[in-house]
């Protein structure tokens with residue numbers, strides 16, 4: 001039974017697993033909406049389902065034995081709602097909404113407490129199927145979510161969701177990268193692999209809105225030399241924009257976050273073609289940790305100078 005419930009069986013998605021392990025341990029930290037995004041058939045749905053089994057398990061471990069786990073085994077858990085993956089999701093009739101419409105969910109499910117477990121999980125295996133009107137209606141449930149309900153949206157591409165939806169979510173990346181690909185890389189990249197995929201991707205004391213914003217800035221500006229310049233300026237000015245750095249999150253950590261996301265973006269695209277940039281970034285991170293005061297700006301200039309020559 002343990003195989004059926006273990007999140008650790010999901011291969012090659014260590015970044016996503018890092019998030020999921022955290023939330024399984026602390027379900028009260030699960031945000032109203034998690035968005036699993038990335039290429040198809042890489043384990044998004046499988047991980048979402050295993051995640052739900054853990055969170056809904058009455059003892060929180062995916063024990064395989066409790067009433068909740070047994071309901072999963074017989075495929076009829078009352079608090080795990082999976083929308084269809086092969087038809088448009090509509091808003092539904094106001095008075096008598098059809099099953100698996102947004103109004104059905106809101107009026108017939110979300111208004112009530114879960115039947116069996118402490119939480120209810122609502123999964124949209126292909127959130128790009130939610131039509132425009134339905135998406136706007138759902139937004140209300142995300143803005144004022146019932147304490148017991150959590151949503152998971154799966155998409156291959158974040159641009160298929162409204163910005164207002166994304167801004168309320170924690171977005172969890174899934175990638176093509178697998179262990180075989182990574183093992184074929186050079187010895188230098190081995191270090192990167194441990195650092196990045198070993199779990200230190202994003203420390204949880206970084207505010208999630210900073211992570212979302214940084215990810216957005218990096219992915220938009222990484223592939224063009226003019227845009228790279230803008231990215232460099234943005235990173236530079238971020239220091240001044242945030243005089244309220246905390247003890248747990250300072251500018252050095254911000255730079256760490258930026259470079260980690262850049263490594264992620266480069267490796268996602270084509271790890272072999274971008275090996276030079278990835279090594280530069282890895283070197284940058286090493287230098288950063290020497291903690292020489294005032295060195296950040298110099299390192300940053302050097303890094304972007306090298307990038308624009310590549």
Ligand SMILES: [Zn+2]
Nearest residue numbers: 057063066069
């Ligand atoms: Zn259980």
